[in-house]
């Protein structure tokens with residue numbers, strides 16, 4: 001196995017890097033790639049964080065796994081890229097300095113934008129070696145995702161591993177065009193996309209779900225000894241819909257993210273600043289709330305709660 005011009009030998013660890021461009025101060029910018037190949041053959045698993053530079057939970061999930069030695073498997077190879085988008089990370093920004101979203105430029109081009117060049121290097125020098133990728137994301141600034149694995153309902157292998165991962169939710173979702181997940185799926189690589197919490201903060205509960213789920217998957221693949229039983233079986237969301245604000249105003253969510261709700265339950269309310277206007281936001285159907293907008297002030301039409309139904313209950317969600 002040869003990765004980034006380095007022969008990866010059995011029983012050895014490597015600290016490599018993807019070198020792209022220097023900073024404005026001529027400092028070299030590296031994307032660190034940490035690899036350990038066991039003496040015994042087995043699958044190649046990639047743990048990938050911060051495709052979006054301000055999504056921090058995944059970085060700490062991978063850091064904790066490395067610090068506890070889980071990146072050194074009993075068999076196979078583990079590749080860790082805690083921070084793929086180093087440029088966004090340094091700017092505490094989702095995107096590259098020119099505003100490009102790395103997750104919309106795969107598989108990239110050799111001489112394209114900086115983001116496109118990184119995507120190209122990843123596609124050619126990392127992706128071909130990988131059997132399974134765990135890609136760690138969070139919601140945006142105000143949208144908090146309950147810990148969940150997203151995968152296509154057609155990807156049976158990923159669905160099986162999503163059950164093993166044991167996050168509170170499995171959300172059926174198609175890959176976004178030109179995303180890293182879409183590119184990996186086209187190369188017939190399995191992808192578990194973990195979403196949890198929101199950008200720019202570390203969330204202990206989310207990080208713990210990410211660490212434990214990854215260990216369960218590695219254990220399932222025979223790569224690590226330790227087995228942590230999941231406390232509960234994931235709820236699989238087959239279809240979902242955003243509940244949008246019917247009024248502009250101050251938004252006060254009431255329901256805890258991840259809760260099961262019944263039709264007509266009050267999820268939150270919207271007020272004006274003057275004391276005589278208060279309207280409830282109600283659940284339009286039975287389901288599970290798995291993403292909550294925490295913006296204090298909203299406009300009519302803003303997405304407030306993402307409510308999903310399970311495969312068995314798809315008919316509970318009315319047609320629009």
Ligand SMILES: [Zn+2]
Nearest residue numbers: 052055137138
């Ligand atoms: Zn993301």
